[in-house]
Amino acid sequence: MASLPTLLPNPSAESQAISQALTLLIQQKMTQAGGWISFAEFMHMALYAPDLGYYSGGNQKFGQSGDFVTAPEISPLYAQALAQQVMQILAITQGSNLVSSILELGAGTGKLAVDLLLELDQLNCLPAQYFILEVSAHLRQVQRENCQAKLPKNLFDKLIWLDVLPNKFNGLVLGNEVLDAIPAHIIHKTAEGWYERGVSFTDCKNGEFIWQDNTSCLPALVEHLPSDLADKLPVGYITEVNPAASALVRSVGDMLETGAILLIDYGFGAAEYYHPQRNQGTLMCHYRQLAHDNPLIHVGLQDITAHVDFSQIASILDMPSSPLECKPMAMSLAGYVSQAQFLINCGILSILQQHSPEDVEYMKLAAAAQKLLSPAEMGELFKVICFSKNIDEPLIGFMQGDKTHTL
Numbered sequence: 001m002a003s004l005p006t007l008l009p010n011p012s013a014e015s016q017a018i019s020q021a022l023t024l025l026i027q028q029k030m031t032q033a034g035g036w037i038s039f040a041e042f043m044h045m046a047l048y049a050p051d052l053g054y055y056s057g058g059n060q061k062f063g064q065s066g067d068f069v070t071a072p073e074i075s076p077l078y079a080q081a082l083a084q085q086v087m088q089i090l091a092i093t094q095g096s097n098l099v100s101s102i103l104e105l106g107a108g109t110g111k112l113a114v115d116l117l118l119e120l121d122q123l124n125c126l127p128a129q130y131f132i133l134e135v136s137a138h139l140r141q142v143q144r145e146n147c148q149a150k151l152p153k154n155l156f157d158k159l160i161w162l163d164v165l166p167n168k169f170n171g172l173v174l175g176n177e178v179l180d181a182i183p184a185h186i187i188h189k190t191a192e193g194w195y196e197r198g199v200s201f202t203d204c205k206n207g208e209f210i211w212q213d214n215t216s217c218l219p220a221l222v223e224h225l226p227s228d229l230a231d232k233l234p235v236g237y238i239t240e241v242n243p244a245a246s247a248l249v250r251s252v253g254d255m256l257e258t259g260a261i262l263l264i265d266y267g268f269g270a271a272e273y274y275h276p277q278r279n280q281g282t283l284m285c286h287y288r289q290l291a292h293d294n295p296l297i298h299v300g301l302q303d304i305t306a307h308v309d310f311s312q313i314a315s316i317l318d319m320p321s322s323p324l325e326c327k328p329m330a331m332s333l334a335g336y337v338s339q340a341q342f343l344i345n346c347g348i349l350s351i352l353q354q355h356s357p358e359d360v361e362y363m364k365l366a367a368a369a370q371k372l373l374s375p376a377e378m379g380e381l382f383k384v385i386c387f388s389k390n391i392d393e394p395l396i397g398f399m400q401g402d403k404t405h406t407l
């Protein structure tokens, strides 16, 4: 399944020691579990094991000197365009005499929080609070330090870090590249039926991790495939399914009273995600700006991600709102478009044109816009999906380029 990555740089001795400690921890877990764990469990430990996991440890992850660059890290232009959509949602929800806030899921370095708060301040449209829910204690600390250094006190005072989702929320819930970082399961179609692909380790070769199928695959995992597809896919087909990603969005929907959930990530609708030719899944690892598909090496030192099945995310609308109450959630799909279309709908080109081409900043901003918008870079692979509750107005980010038919 995983091809060997093209020559990755060697980690430092210190990084190797951390990776070795995490490897031992995962091996212990496997031994306790009878020698095998699901890939979701492996990915969870590799990314989030306290102190040792990729997102929990102290290594530099984001930006040019880290492993990958996300849209907010590319340029403040991203937050400035996004702020137009945020402003509309805050205005609608505040208009009904509610206290309207922002809740950002998985805030990385805090860059989006800083740029958004600065822009919303300029637009005279600050939220009551800016909450951040972040699973990594290390990143929470990084966010706090960056926000404190880059925001004036009145804006920094808007920030509140949460440990769990609140019971009720009004305003906008925002997540950039969070769903792809949620541990996914892998399923493999064999001549005998669907197996769950997980991870084990060898007794030889320094105990390296290996792929191993478990012949008893939970039917609930296969049920995440579109109903007519599971039988049609060819033997040998491997794909990810991610019940935890849709469960997270669904919990967010449960607590939302009035407002919207805006999620930006790379992925596709089910027909494209489970295309017969995409027969090796979508797993990607990022290590020092190199992308490859082997998550079993450099454990804890590299990012591991899976593309998002946006049809699965949209299917939360058909789920009952609680085990006791079998009514669909009172939430609707407010839009689904490519990132390029969303940013253009939000006026990114007009924001760019506010700078003179003679201005030294202009070249930098134009290069950033090209990265965010170009179909060959982030423009088409990244999508923006939005759910809303008790909002009737069409949202500006979704006025043109609707892709909901692909869900």
Ligand SMILES: C[S@@+](CC[C@H](N)C(=O)[O-])C[C@H]1O[C@@H](n2cnc3c(N)ncnc32)[C@H](O)[C@@H]1O
Pocket: 055, 062, 070, 071, 072, 073, 105, 106, 107, 108, 109, 133, 134, 135, 136, 139, 175, 176, 177, 178, 181, 182, 248
């Ligand atoms: C790829 S990073 C993206 C960071 C940031 N949003 C950005 O665009 O630069 C994924 C982030 O999501 C966080 N994360 C993962 N699962 C989460 C969850 N269930 N709840 C909140 N944060 C989560 C990670 O710790 C990390 O901060």
